[in-house]
Amino acid sequence: HAKREQTGGPIWFESWMSEEYRESVVLEAELREAIARNELQLFYQPQVNLKTKTVDGCEALLRWFHPERGMISPAVFIPIAERSMLIEEIGMWVVQESVNQVRRWEGTPLESLRVSANLSVKELVSGRIVELLTNVRDLYPGIEQRMELEITESFGVFSDTRVFDALQTLHRLGYRLAIDDFGTGYSSLSYLSRLPIQRLKIDRSFISGTDACSNAPLIETIIRLAHTLKYDVVAEGIEQAEQGENLRKLDCEYGQGFYYSRPIPADEFEIWYDRYQEDIKQSG
Ligand code: C2E
Numbered sequence: 133h134a135k136r137e138q139t140g141g142p143i144w145f146e147s148w149m150s151e152e153y154r155e156s157v158v159l160e161a162e163l164r165e166a167i168a169r170n171e172l173q174l175f176y177q178p179q180v181n182l183k184t185k186t187v188d189g190c191e192a193l194l195r196w197f198h199p200e201r202g203m204i205s206p207a208v209f210i211p212i213a214e215r216s217m218l219i220e221e222i223g224m225w226v227v228q229e230s231v232n233q234v235r236r237w238e239g240t241p242l243e244s245l246r247v248s249a250n251l252s253v254k255e256l257v258s259g260r261i262v263e264l265l266t267n268v269r270d271l272y273p274g275i276e277q278r279m280e281l282e283i284t285e286s287f288g289v290f291s292d293t294r295v296f297d298a299l300q301t302l303h304r305l306g307y308r309l310a311i312d313d314f315g316t317g318y319s320s321l322s323y324l325s326r327l328p329i330q331r332l333k334i335d336r337s338f339i340s341g342t343d344a345c346s347n348a349p350l351i352e353t354i355i356r357l358a359h360t361l362k363y364d365v366v367a368e369g370i371e372q373a374e375q376g377e378n379l380r381k382l383d384c385e386y387g388q389g390f391y392y393s394r395p396i397p398a399d400e401f402e403i404w405y406d407r408y409q410e411d412i413k414q415s416g
């Protein structure tokens with residue numbers, strides 16, 4: 133097994149380890165330093181009301197700017213972080229930074245937007261994130277209404293009472309909760325109806341690269357299921373106007389995707405928002 137000292141010590145490799153695994157061990161060591169070195173940043177992507185076209189909120193998506201490798205996707209480094217408690221450190225940073233962003237937008241036109249942060253279920257097990265979010269609400273009353281937490285379903289997670297209890301606590305604190313990537317994971321219907329959530333996010337694989345019509349029966353079934361449980365629905369991966377239009381006709385409330393905007397830094401997001409507001413005013 134790989135042995136590594138906590139702070140920048142040598143990394144030992146065994147001959148049986150694959151190139152990929154060695155690579156991920158190096159990345160993990162570097163990721164450990166990334167927060168202190170200010171290499172993490174949140175990007176924001178709008179979530180649009182498909183009926184009124186207004187922007188309802190935005191999703192905070194993590195980016196790692198590595199000094200040599202450039203930007204590394206969370207799809208690469210989050211799974212690596214999830215192998216250790218590193219994911220919790222990252223989650224603490226993500227929550228804190230999302231809170232900071234909500235506060236920076238106070239008193240600006242973006243004040244009405246909700247910020248959605250992603251949390252891996254691994255982050256909910258120890259209770260530190262829940263404790264942080266409890267303190268945040270005590271410190272800034274009302275902020276819980278302007279934040280949402282997106283939880284990705286994965287096998288059996290909601291039967292873990294620690295995860296279930298953490299969700300209950302967050303719900304009682306007033307935070308909104310959404311299930312991410314719905315339709316690709318393993319959520320059991322019996323748990324789905326008992327979760328203290330407000331929202332399902334339909335995985336983008338049902339939408340991007342399709343006209344959303346070919347998948348309409350499936351998408352419609354997910355939307356009906358959500359509405360039966362009194363959840364609202366966000367469709368991810370909208371890349372063309374037509375997809376948004378088709379989803380609206382299927383009664384999907386919200387949409388998100390490159391068609392509206394890619395995830396961008398906060399300052400660019402502010403500019404995007406101004407321009408978008410102008411556009412919808414003009415198109416009447
Ligand atoms: P996710 O939460 O489902 O985020 C949506 C992903 O879809 C994002 O990828 C986003 O850039 C991408 N996307 C948005 N619109 C479109 C579109 O129209 N077409 C296509 N093809 N893709 C689109 P990203 O930013 O690479 O994030 C990947 C995943 O990494 C996220 O999936 C989430 O599970 C995870 N992640 C991101 N930030 C965090 C974080 O702060 N904490 C945790 N635990 N996980 C995170």
Ligand code: MG
Binds near residue numbers: 191250282312
């Ligand atoms: Mg998400």
Ligand code: MG
Binds near residue numbers: 284312313
């Ligand atoms: Mg996800």
Ligand code: MG
Binds near residue numbers: 313333335368
């Ligand atoms: Mg998703």
